[in-house]
Amino acid sequence: MGQFKTSYAKDMVIFPIRQDRIGVYLLLGFALVLLPLMMAFHVPPFRTDYFLLAILLPFLILSLAAIGVNILVGYCGQISLGSGAFMAIGAYMAYKFGTGISEIGLPPLPIVFAILLGGLSAAFFGVLFGLPSLRIKGLYLAVATLAAQFFFDWVFLRVKWFTNYAPSGSVSAPELKFFGYLVATPVEKYMVALIFVIVFALIAKNLVRGNIGRQWMAIRDMDIAAELMGIRPLVAKLSAFAVSSFIIGVAGALWAFLRLGTWEPLAFDINRSLELLFMVIIGGLGSILGSFLGAAFILIVPIFLTVLPAELGIPITTGTVSHLQNVIFGGMICCILIKEPLGFARLWQIGKEKLRMWPFPY
């Protein structure tokens, strides 16, 4: 049965197909209401904190970071190997703003502002390291972003100011108060992360389907033609760097405040950067949905590799798990790039189209 639109506004909503819309409402309802309730009343399988803290929370926060990476890599076509560094900037600056910067007489700020300011700081440095992208193209940029990665790894390890001169070099999170409400239990942390993810996913989706998003994609697909059409590479590229790093920075701050509870540079090293890049490639370059799918895949594989052999009674060392995981991720990347460059998101779309035609494929 066809669905007809009677105005352009109706044709341009996020989910133009009614079934999609219903699906999304159901998913949101489940995530926002049902799941927390099930957790609260210990309904299996969501009974344990493990499920929330080790699976859902990382999934949400890394999905958010992946959305950020996707804006830069998938939508604007600027490769980045330094996303971890921008997560770190978000995390450490949010900590500084959250505990107050005495040097400039800044009192501790409410946590939401601290997190957003962390994101802004990341955006600032994102633009700074994005500047070379105006002169250089593609692969050269990979090295510029690597420079950011290694430089900030070092900065956060060596410059004690960021950890308020804590002797161990690692600090733990201040009290998490959101608008006066103390967030302590896993369910509460999950809710905070979820709200951030929903808000930023919506913002990201709005941007990529609007004017600025089209400019990003135009630069990605054919930068010279874009410029000849009046798109300014400076504005398009740097705005992609800014928005992308902002979202990645917010994800970094959430990762430190909600997931880790401590600050250590190791959590944001080059492996994190590559992991995020993998999520984006596997999930789907240039797709917000793909960012979620990719994050889910990257998180599920190691769990699967640890749990499955244990269930089958096959002894497997953690070293072997990590090697196998590398092979699977790497193989998956090659496979996706060769067979379906738009990743899981595209497969999902094709599947949906097939299903809609079913059982008559014409």
Place this chain on the structure above:
Amino acid sequence: MSSMSAIPTMSALASTSEILLAVENVTLRFGGVTAINGVSFDIRKGEIRAIIGPNGAGKTSMLNCINGFYHPQEGRITYKGETRQRMRPYVAASQGIARTFQNVALFKGMTTLDNIMTGRTLKMSANIFWQMLRLGPALADEIRHREYCEEIIDFLEIEAIRKTPVGRLPYGLQKRVELARALAMQPDLLLLDEPMAGMNLEEKQDMCRFIIDVNKTFGTTIALIEHDMGVVMDLSDRVVVLEYGRKIADGTPDDVKSDQKVIDAYLGVSH
């Protein structure tokens, strides 16, 4: 659907004598190679001007100079009465110069509609914060420009492919989408680089019709490079002929056709 009100319906605008763009003594070099050597010509408001010449004559380089992608070492380009120094391509675009390309330069990962919408970029004004919310001015922008793009889509008869990623379209349609994208800019001067290359006869006829329609309905001044002599002679008001980076003839199709230098250089080769 809204009416055609957004498109100015001009009566057939014969080429006036007002000069829209003048190229004077332009010389362009790449290292030791001189691609264009002291070429001068002008384009009058409302006319269809053809630039022809054998391969490597410097035709595409000339278009690249006009819209600011290449910077000639010598000479001046005067557009709308303003003589230009070095300028960035987006400035040329913002002053109303649009362009299609010899090898289709569409944004392959985007749909037909999105490609055409990029042509409206310069006309959109909502800032990034409204765009984040997609409300207020941002939404108004989207709807208003979507309406304009839909009119171009109707005009070029590509309704059926508006939501198709352009990478999946056949070549002839891609060329048409490219024209649509350029038209979306509402240009004063439209540069077409071999708009009919690689097309079959039927597609060529369609494209010819569109070019004439654009010129007549919108009053757009058009400069085009084309190899098909029949097309050039039928379409254009005046023709400039380049060979090895120099201008060898300039005039009406009939003048050029009978010019001995042109016959030797170009038409002498059987087509």
Place this chain on the structure above:
Amino acid sequence: MQELGSFLEVLISGLLAGVLYSLVALGFVLIFKASGVFNFAQGAMVLLAGLALVRALDFLTRLGFPGWLAIMLGFVFAALVMALCAFLVQRYVLGPLINQNALTMFMATIGATFVIEGVAQFVFGSEVYPLRLFPTDAWIAAEATFPGGILINKLDVWGGVIAGLLVIALALFFQYTKTGRALRAVADDHAAAQSVGIPIDWIWFVVWLVAGLVALVAAAIWGTKLGVQFSITFLALKALPVLIIGGFTSVPGAIIGGLIVGAGEKVAEVYLGPFIGGGIEYWFAYVLALAVLMVRPQGLYGEKIIERI
């Protein structure tokens, strides 16, 4: 004199360490020139070559092979492993992606990196394996000029000599063999080379093989210095800034870039490090590359590209 002596010591050790960066960068340049692929996997290939070599050596020594024979067989084995790697990468990763854009190819080599690292460690183990191929003691030079002389690592000198020989061998190979000529043709223009009947699959395989062999040499020297271990891949990543500085398409550029980075980071560490916290070797090369990018995007020896549309 004391200061000058210690400065020279730092400089020379830096230059000789830079030779190793040059070697890895050389592998990148070879592949980039012939296929336009920016090969992120070069570091993983060094790891694979090193692990294959050291594990084969251990195995053969335990079987009681005499040292020289074990070393020779070990190298043959490692070379075969690199050939297999080159074949598989060409056949299953790059072959299907031919004519894709550079970014896609690059991301595919990141995927290949993970597969190679995973398989190498799965098959050959993931500990630190000591390798003893070259003398590792130091050597004191110019005692007459400087009090205490200048300390020079014999291994570094060996590394320099071997790298020099390798570059000469490669130059001869490219200049005078049929495959070498075909390779240069492919580097100039894929499509044109294909149209005159040069088998591009074969050429790409050869290039990856040569890059693999260069990786093997680098692994042998590096392994002797630090033991064969996973962190080799991070050192190999430094070849990226080396390339930026030298230019992607230039063999001399790779060599000079490597030397600049090696010497620069050692000198910076020793003379700048104490003031800003030490450990700057970790990022110095990258930030230097970034500075070069801003001033001269095509690198010292790279070609400037004219854009067309």
